[in-house]
Amino acid sequence: MKSAVIVFPASNCDRDAAVALERISGSKPHMVWHGDSDLPEVDLIVLPGGFSYGDYLRCGAMASQSPIMKEVIKKAKAGTPTLGICNGFQVLTECGLLPGVLMRNAGLHFVCKTVPLSVENTDTVFTSKYGQGEVIDVPIAHHDGNYFADADTLDRVEGEGQVAFRYANDNPNGSARDIAGIVNAKSNVLGLMPHPERVIDQQLGGTDGAPLFAALTEALS
Amino acid sequence: MKARIHITLKAGVLDPEGKAIENALGSLGFDGVNDVRKGKYIELEIADSDETTARDNLTRMCEALLANTVIENYAIDLEA
Numbered sequence: 001m002k003s004a005v006i007v008f009p010a011s012n013c014d015r016d017a018a019v020a021l022e023r024i025s026g027s028k029p030h031m032v033w034h035g036d037s038d039l040p041e042v043d044l045i046v047l048p049g050g051f052s053y054g055d056y057l058r059c060g061a062m063a064s065q066s067p068i069m070k071e072v073i074k075k076a077k078a079g080t081p082t083l084g085i086c087n088g089f090q091v092l093t094e095c096g097l098l099p100g101v102l103m104r105n106a107g108l109h110f111v112c113k114t115v116p117l118s119v120e121n122t123d124t125v126f127t128s129k130y131g132q133g134e135v136i137d138v139p140i141a142h143h144d145g146n147y148f149a150d151a152d153t154l155d156r157v158e159g160e161g162q163v164a165f166r167y168a169n170d171n172p173n174g175s176a177r178d179i180a181g182i183v184n185a186k187s188n189v190l191g192l193m194p195h196p197e198r199v200i201d202q203q204l205g206g207t208d209g210a211p212l213f214a215a216l217t218e219a220l221s
Numbered sequence: 222m223k224a225r226i227h228i229t230l231k232a233g234v235l236d237p238e239g240k241a242i243e244n245a246l247g248s249l250g251f252d253g254v255n256d257v258r259k260g261k262y263i264e265l266e267i268a269d270s271d272e273t274t275a276r277d278n279l280t281r282m283c284e285a286l287l288a289n290t291v292i293e294n295y296a297i298d299l300e301a
Binding site: 057058061065093094099100101103104105106107108146148149150174 | 234235237238241286287289291292
């Protein structure tokens with residue numbers, strides 16, 4: 001599986017994503033600077049976590065206008081699997097690849113802890129190695145993870161099976177309908193606030209994120 | 222031409238920051254403060270001299286970047 005990790009100014013999970021991808025897929029991802037306008041031919045695009053552009057204006061708003069994003073949007077719309085983690089999820093909503101928006105956490109605090117998630121849709125290239133309803137432990141670390149969309153959009157997203165992950169116990173950020181991650185209508189774009197790339201090795205606290213990368217590797221190699 | 226743009230949260234969108242500001246005002250002794258909503262204010266200078274063109278350009282700026290219309294409204298004031 002050939003992959004690319006987009007690096008924005010103040011991305012800070014880009015190397016974690018690269019380690020996870022290399023460890024599980026066996027091949028090193030291309031690290032692509034946000035100012036580039038050419039994207040190499042890849043099977044997977046990853047928008048990593050961080051605080052791109054210092055969260056100026058709104059989280060992900062400036063990054064969504066980066067030169068490379070024109071290519072990312074074009075490839076994602078053409079069907080290339082695209083994964084946005086944390087800040088990457090915010091960028092995906094800001095550029096319109098995913099519906100809704102990530103607002104300030106309802107409790108106003110930055111929340112950094114491991115939370116249980118339930119896997120809501122296993123029929124995607126990202127989630128096929130999890131069981132339906134399986135509960136996995138994945139860390140979150142964000143200030144703006146409060147997923148919001150209007151009621152019609154939420155009903156549509158639910159009805160189409162686009163909710164990929166939900167917070168299983170306490171909702172840590174006030175997100176609508178406990179949503180932690182969603183896919184687009186074609187299921188080739190996933191955005192999620194939790195960090196699967198941080199739990200791919202028992203020595204780092206867990207392995208519940210590994211099946212996501214393993215599923216991608218199997219489907220895209 | 223100077224433009225002043227107010228960006229506000231749509232009605233019905235929860236505003237935890239506004240709520241925190243309201244609570245802080247209450248704890249400072251300002252009673253009777255309700256419905257605090259936090260927004261953004263952006264000033265900018267544009268080269269357009271025609272008001273219709275300016276307003277059209279500013280609307281496109283708001284739609285493309287300055288506001289997220291999923292949750293925010295915007296209002297444009299122009300000063301010749």
